[in-house]
Amino acid sequence: MFDREQFIEDCASAVRQGDRQRAVQEVVARAMTDPAAVLEALGQPARPGPQIVRASDSITILNVTWPAHCVLRPHNHLMWSVMGLYCGRKDNILWPRLPGDGPSRISAVGAKSVSTGDVLLLGKDIVHSVVNPSSRISRAIHIYGGGYFHTPRSEWDPDTLGEKPLDLEAFLRALETKS
Numbered sequence: 001m002f003d004r005e006q007f008i009e010d011c012a013s014a015v016r017q018g019d020r021q022r023a024v025q026e027v028v029a030r031a032m033t034d035p036a037a038v039l040e041a042l043g044q045p046a047r048p049g050p051q052i053v054r055a056s057d058s059i060t061i062l063n064v065t066w067p068a069h070c071v072l073r074p075h076n077h078l079m080w081s082v083m084g085l086y087c088g089r090k091d092n093i094l095w096p097r098l099p100g101d102g103p104s105r106i107s108a109v110g111a112k113s114v115s116t117g118d119v120l121l122l123g124k125d126i127v128h129s130v131v132n133p134s135s136r137i138s139r140a141i142h143i144y145g146g147g148y149f150h151t152p153r154s155e156w157d158p159d160t161l162g163e164k165p166l167d168l169e170a171f172l173r174a175l176e177t178k179s
Contacts, residue, residue, distance in 0.1 A: 002037040008054050008061060011143055015059045021080040024059075024143050025121055028084040031141070032117045035086035039139065042086075048137070049176035060148035064175075065139050066090060066132040072175060074106055074129040074156040075166055079146040083120045088138025090114050095127040095156065104163035106156050114140075127156065 007027065014023035031038055045051060045065045053061040066088070074095045091113045095106035106127055114120050122128065124145070132138045153166040 002031055002034060002041040004041050004053075007031055011059060011061055012054070015145065020145055021082060021121060024082045024145075025119060028082050028141060028143065029119050032084045032086060032119055035117050038084075038086040038141070042139075045139075047176055049172060050142070053141075055147070055149060057147045057150075058145075060142075060144040060146065062142040062144075062148070063139070064142050065137055066130070066175070067137060068132060068135050070130075070132045070175065072130045072171070073158045074127050074161070075171065076125070076127045076153050076155075077122065077144060077148070078124055078151050078153050079144050079148070080124050081122045081145070082143045083114070083122070083140050085114045085116055085118050085120075085138065085140040087116055087140075088132065088136055089116070089134050090138050090140065091131045091133055092120065092122075093129045093131070095129065095161075097127065104154070105161050106163075107161070127154075 010027045011024055014027050017023040042063050048065045048067045050062040050064045053063050093108050094110045095108050098105045098107055154163045155166040156163055
């Protein structure tokens with residue numbers, strides 16, 4: 001059975017260990033052995049988008065609901081992350097930065113699809129875009145190794161693939177309104 005408060009405490013304890021991301025991965029992997037219990041414990045969201053489970057300077061835990069067919073443009077987090085999908089599917093397209101002196105541009109080189117019960121790790125320098133290809137919602141626990149809401153990040157224009165500062169409020173609104 002998934003215990004929300006114990007999960008939060010286990011994640012908080014994991015970020016005090018040597019390899020914080022791997023320690024958090026172990027906590028999330030244990031939770032994802034029973035995705036139905038996670039879904040039952042976290043309940044149905046009032047609306048799509050992120051729900052803050054815990055936010056501090058050392059760790060941010062979000063419960064994120066992705067609407068059907070939702071697409072989010074390439075973006076970075078500038079911190080490591082661990083994501084456990086407990087309902088649905090998400091496709092992540094990976095976009096490394098292209099070398100050069102001009103504005104930072106990216107090029108798609110790979111993808112990683114995650115389904116119910118899967119755990120995904122992203123390094124602090126990863127740029128990715130996310131698609132929910134399903135006709136149903138997808139839900140995941142996202143754990144970030146830092147203060148997610150206070151870290152300036154970037155997003156990339158989907159037409160030019162040029163970098164610009166991420167407008168977090170607009171980014172979150174887009175996630176909430178794509179249902």
